[in-house]
Amino acid sequence: MTPAEDDELRRVLEGSVGRRGSERTTTLGAGGFDLDAGRGYLAATRPGGFGVPSWPRHLGGRDADPDEAAHIKAFQADFAIPDLYPYRVGMRMVGPTLLEHGTTDQQWRWMPAIAAGDAIWCQMFSEPEAGSDLANVSTSARRDGDLWSLDGQKVWTSRAEYATWGICLARTAPEAPKHRGLTMFAVRMDAPGIDVRPLTQINGDAHFSEVFLTAATVPDTDRIGDVGGGWRVATALLAHERAGADRSAPKVGPSAWPTWLDDLVQAGLSSDRVLRDRAMALYCLDEAIRFTELRALANEQAGRQPGPEGSGMKLHGARSFKLRSELLAAGAGAAAMLTDWHGHVDFLTAPSMSIRGGTDEIQRNILGERVLGLPGEPRVDRDVPWSVSRRGARPS
Numbered sequence: 001m002t003p004a005e006d007d008e009l010r011r012v013l014e015g016s017v018g019r020r021g022s023e024r025t026t027t028l029g030a031g032g033f034d035l036d037a038g039r040g041y042l043a044a045t046r047p048g049g050f051g052v053p054s055w056p057r058h059l060g061g062r063d064a065d066p067d068e069a070a071h072i073k074a075f076q077a078d079f080a081i082p083d084l085y086p087y088r089v090g091m092r093m094v095g096p097t098l099l100e101h102g103t104t105d106q107q108w109r110w111m112p113a114i115a116a117g118d119a120i121w122c123q124m125f126s127e128p129e130a131g132s133d134l135a136n137v138s139t140s141a142r143r144d145g146d147l148w149s150l151d152g153q154k155v156w157t158s159r160a161e162y163a164t165w166g167i168c169l170a171r172t173a174p175e176a177p178k179h180r181g182l183t184m185f186a187v188r189m190d191a192p193g194i195d196v197r198p199l200t201q202i203n204g205d206a207h208f209s210e211v212f213l214t215a216a217t218v219p220d221t222d223r224i225g226d227v228g229g230g231w232r233v234a235t236a237l238l239a240h241e242r243a244g245a246d247r248s249a250p251k252v253g254p255s256a257w258p259t260w261l262d263d264l265v266q267a268g269l270s271s272d273r274v275l276r277d278r279a280m281a282l283y284c285l286d287e288a289i290r291f292t293e294l295r296a297l298a299n300e301q302a303g304r305q306p307g308p309e310g311s312g313m314k315l316h317g318a319r320s321f322k323l324r325s326e327l328l329a330a331g332a333g334a335a336a337m338l339t340d341w342h343g344h345v346d347f348l349t350a351p352s353m354s355i356r357g358g359t360d361e362i363q364r365n366i367l368g369e370r371v372l373g374l375p376g377e378p379r380v381d382r383d384v385p386w387s388v389s390r391r392g393a394r395p396s
């Protein structure tokens with residue numbers, strides 16, 4: 001960026017969020033969700049396209065190449081950027097997926113609103129019998145002219161309670177093998193026939209919900225990708241999710257001193273040798289993640305879509321979160337059990353990191369098969385019509 005553009009970004013950030021101080025932001029919304037802070041930040045960054053810099057300018061970005069996007073991210077490290085958890089599905093998953101699979105009309109209709117913080121998206125993939133085995137989705141979509149009618153149940157749908165739109169995987173051809181009978185839709189969350197019931201998590205949050213769909217109507221213009229092409233769209237979105245999808249903006253830069261290290265130092269524990277040793281191991285893991293992100297960035301610069309390296313980042317990112325929360329809990333001692341201690345929510349959130357976005361075991365399967373070239377899992381139902389295959393724990 002030119003010095004003038006740096007000045008513009010500095011002005012926008014100083015005017016909207018201000019310099020980073022000692023205040024804490026939540027991580028992945030754990031402990032509460034603040035829609036306004038993220039919306040204010042995105043509205044302020046929208047004119048310069050700084051919120052989603054790598055998106056095309058006409059859709060809310062600034063056509064930034066990966067180097068420029070990384071520069072913007074590094075620049076932001078000095079500012080109190082809010083936790084953008086509520087906006088994450090739209091910014092990091094739906095937007096990039098629409099660039100690959102959406103129509104021009106869909107990109108125009110949905111992406112600028114995401115960039116400006118005006119629309120929040122949720123991801124309606126998982127069902128009671130379709131989590132790791134996502135291709136087993138049984139929510140049905142039946143076509144009637146230009147409309148589709150959706151029936152079924154989703155579960156663990158984060159952000160559903162306050163989302164405007166849901167990206168929803170549904171079955172359109174039960175007689176086809178399970179991966180081939182799926183289609184992706186965008187569903188308005190306030191449409192008749194959509195019933196959202198929040199669930200409470202161990203950390204006290206109620207971020208995810210059950211979503212019941214009963215004859216929910218979706219126009220064909222809100223179908224994303226081909227009829228029967230839903231699995232392709234789903235895997236593209238999941239690759240963006242696992243890669244953190246912000247590959248153009250490595251999280252850990254040399255200038256970014258981790259705040260968890262500050263916490264340890266402030267607690268006076270920097271002289272504890274055991275904790276220092278654990279902190280160093282964690283720091284090394286985070287550096288390994290950063291280098292993997294840089295490799296993914298180089299991949300993107302070469303024009304390739306995110307691949308299985310995202311599973312490596314997802315796996316190690318979950319491990320890093322857990323190690324960090326355990327380390328801080330060890331440092332805090334008995335205080336770690338107090339609910340008003342700031343690490344308490346993160347500690348209770350940590351186990352979910354190995355489940356959300358695909359479990360550790362599934363990431364290892366992907367790495368084993370697609371990176372290491374190990375023999376694949378037995379997949380006996382791959383070529384069998386979904387309607388006659390054995391599903392979940394029950395025979396169909």
Ligand SMILES: Cc1cc2nc3c(=O)[nH]c(=O)nc-3n(C[C@H](O)[C@H](O)[C@H](O)COP(=O)(O)OP(=O)(O)OC[C@H]3O[C@@H](n4cnc5c(N)ncnc54)[C@H](O)[C@@H]3O)c2cc1C
Nearest residue numbers: 123124125126131132156157158352355356357358359361
């Ligand atoms: C905090 C949180 C937020 C979430 N948000 C969303 C969301 O917004 N949208 C959404 O669609 N979903 C969401 N999910 C759901 C999440 O994607 C699923 O929970 C996850 O994919 C696992 O599916 P499952 O819970 O059905 O477990 P299962 O698939 O039933 O797995 C149970 C256990 O069996 C193991 N297992 C299963 N298959 C294999 C295999 N082939 N090889 C080895 N081990 C295996 C798993 O690793 C796991 O340990 C969220 C989950 C959490 C915890």
